[in-house]
Amino acid sequence: MSGRVVSVFLLTLCLTVTSVESQGSPPDTFIIQYLERRLAQVEERLNHCEQNTVSVTQKTYDLSSEMRGYLSTISVLRSEVKSQVDSVSVRVERVERELEYLENKIPSQSDIEIEEALLEQQIKAAELDHLKKKAKIKVDNDCSTSLSQIKSLKIVKKTGDNYGSWFKDPSEGSAKVYLLSGIRNNTLLEYVSLQSFTERTATPPPKVTQLPFPWQGTGHVVYNGFLYYHKADTPNQILKVDMLNGTVVDSTLLPGAGRLPVYSLNPNTYLDLAVDELGLWVIHADPEYGGNLVITKLDKGTLAVEYNWDTQCKSRDAEGAFLICGTLYVVYNTHYGGRSTIQCLYDIHDTIHSEESPVMFFPKRYTSHSSIHYHPQDKQLYAWDDGYQTIYKVETTKSLLNDDI
Numbered sequence: 276m277s278g279r280v281v282s283v284f285l286l287t288l289c290l291t292v293t294s295v296e297s298q299g300s301p302p303d304t305f306i307i308q309y310l311e312r313r314l315a316q317v318e319e320r321l322n323h324c325e326q327n328t329v330s331v332t333q334k335t336y337d338l339s340s341e342m343r344g345y346l347s348t349i350s351v352l353r354s355e356v357k358s359q360v361d362s363v364s365v366r367v368e369r370v371e372r373e374l375e376y377l378e379n380k381i382p383s384q385s386d387i388e389i390e391e392a393l394l395e396q397q398i399k400a401a402e403l404d405h406l407k408k409k410a411k412i413k414v415d416n417d418c419s420t421s422l423s424q425i426k427s428l429k430i431v432k433k434t435g436d437n438y439g440s441w442f443k444d445p446s447e448g449s450a451k452v453y454l455l456s457g458i459r460n461n462t463l464l465e466y467v468s469l470q471s472f473t474e475r476t477a478t479p480p481p482k483v484t485q486l487p488f489p490w491q492g493t494g495h496v497v498y499n500g501f502l503y504y505h506k507a508d509t510p511n512q513i514l515k516v517d518m519l520n521g522t523v524v525d526s527t528l529l530p531g532a533g534r535l536p537v538y539s540l541n542p543n544t545y546l547d548l549a550v551d552e553l554g555l556w557v558i559h560a561d562p563e564y565g566g567n568l569v570i571t572k573l574d575k576g577t578l579a580v581e582y583n584w585d586t587q588c589k590s591r592d593a594e595g596a597f598l599i600c601g602t603l604y605v606v607y608n609t610h611y612g613g614r615s616t617i618q619c620l621y622d623i624h625d626t627i628h629s630e631e632s633p634v635m636f637f638p639k640r641y642t643s644h645s646s647i648h649y650h651p652q653d654k655q656l657y658a659w660d661d662g663y664q665t666i667y668k669v670e671t672t673k674s675l676l677n678d679d680i
Contacts, residue, residue, distance in 0.1 A: 418552045418600035420671045421627055427668045428638040431473055440493040440646040441664050442657045445550045453497050458543040459507050461489040484521045492544030493646040505546040527578035532559035538593040551598040552651045560590040570603050586621035595647035612643035
């Protein structure tokens with residue numbers, strides 16, 4: 276209605292202007308110009324008003340579309356919530372039925388007392404089984420040898436990397452020498468004898484075995500014709516490899532091991548395997564035990580854990596360790612290399628105590644060992660000293676075993 280009035284007003288105004296122009300007097304010309312300016316302003320305002328009207332209309336349409344989208348989303352969410360509420364309702368009903376079932380199945384007080392007594396009996400049986408295993412190690416092996424001193428040093432050869440491991444198979448009648456150079460590799464050299472190993476050109480040449488998986492660190496051993504080593508890229512997996520054909524015949528994961536280097540001065544070795552008169556062992560450091568060393572007795576056939584001992588010997592400033600008749604001897608040094616010393620020991624028989632034993636020194640020479648292996652038949656230590664393959668002659672004495680188990 277307002278638009279029609281404006282149109283009539285403009286038409287009347289135009290007719291008036293036309294009439295005035297036809298009369299042609301000067302005052303009338305001024306009035307005409309004034310009216311034309313006012314007419315132009317009115318037209319401009321009308322155009323602006325029309326543009327605003329179009330903009331508001333578009334915004335109203337957009338808002339309406341957006342609201343329709345929100346309403347659609349709310350409808351979907353409402354359906355999902357309803358579905359979830361129905362699901363929860365079904366679960367609550369199921370829980371109520373299960374609670375009712377359990378209430379009917381709750382044992383009487385006498386049954387609980389019987390179960391507690393049975394559990395206590397099982398715990399005592401497990402503890403007794405551990406004691407029997409520990410006693411079996413003592414009784415089945417008449418081993419009463421303890422280390423008294425490290426007598427002499429012999430540098431056999433210099434070959435390979437600065438870090439490595441070499442040793443003989445401690446099995447009775449075996450003379451073979453094995454060399455594993457580096458902290459990560461899969462190439463093993465096997466020599467027929469120590470004499471062959473010392474020759475500049477070994478005769479016969481060493482047998483080269485490519486292991487199926489690389490090793491980690493320097494804590495390997497060969498025992499009864501089988502190589503035991505820490506598999507690289509695993510925290511605590513031990514492989515058992517048949518040296519006749521180089522195939523893996525067994526493996527195991529050592530619980531709790533591999534989270535900390537065994538010795539702080541050899542940061543690449545996480546599991547250190549060892550052999551003594553009692554059999555196969557693994558040495559590792561336990562961060563939950565203050566970084567102290569833990570020794571584990573393994574079954575050489577199945578790799579099953581027979582027993583664990585937590586020791587008071589620290590891994591800090593240690594460079595290696597070995598066992599003699601179930602006694603752990605830990606070798607310490609400095610970061611810069613010095614005279615190695617045995618400052619801590621742990622006897623599983625509890626007949627030798629570290630605080631009662633004097634510090635034992637290696638022969639006077641500044642060294643830095645990356646591996647130390649004891650040979651129970653030769654009574655010698657096979658050590659790797661900055662690329663030098665070294666033998667230490669040790670002196671042992673008989674110690675009295677405790678009658679108490």
